Amino acid sequence: MKSGLADPARIGVGGWSYGGYMTAWAVTRPEAEIRYPFRAAVMGAGISNWLSFHGTAEIPAWDALFWQASPYEPNGPYQQFSPIHQIRHARTPTLILHGGADQTAPASQAQEFYQALKERAVPTQLVIYPREGHPIQEREHQRDMLERILAWYNRHLLD
Numbered sequence: 001m002k003s004g005l006a007d008p009a010r011i012g013v014g015g016w017s018y019g020g021y022m023t024a025w026a027v028t029r030p031e032a033e034i035r036y037p038f039r040a041a042v043m044g045a046g047i048s049n050w051l052s053f054h055g056t057a058e059i060p061a062w063d064a065l066f067w068q069a070s071p072y073e074p075n076g077p078y079q080q081f082s083p084i085h086q087i088r089h090a091r092t093p094t095l096i097l098h099g100g101a102d103q104t105a106p107a108s109q110a111q112e113f114y115q116a117l118k119e120r121a122v123p124t125q126l127v128i129y130p131r132e133g134h135p136i137q138e139r140e141h142q143r144d145m146l147e148r149i150l151a152w153y154n155r156h157l158l159d
Helices: 018-027 050-056 060-067 083-089 108-119 139-157
Strands: 012-016 040-044 094-099 124-129
Touching (some): 012 139, 018 040, 018 083, 018 094, 040 139, 050 108, 083 108, 108 124
Parallel strands (some): 094 124
């Protein structure tokens, strides 16, 4: 960037929960919408498909209030704003982390996104932590997660 604050060839994105959703959203945007495409991403406990989220999460009223629409409306916000429906634009290597016992954003959200990235030949890795809910709380899992995030960014941003 002209200001010297960031190297456009080394921009990564990542987040957890709604930040995980925003990460999935960011890496599925058409490159024409992104000034500097992301070179690496880490999606944690995010939502990839609002319709399946509505049908499997313990908080289906949350997305109904958020979208103010029926999840079954053809071409409604559940489809328009689901990263899975824009997967054809995905190119960013994406590490996906999720708790296996997460009922807030079920691990199936991670599995759907992972499968779609694999089918598009986008570099990806999926890690599901057993016994973990929406936050990762076991010390060994936290350590593993942090080490994986650092390794992922180092591999894709520094090489």
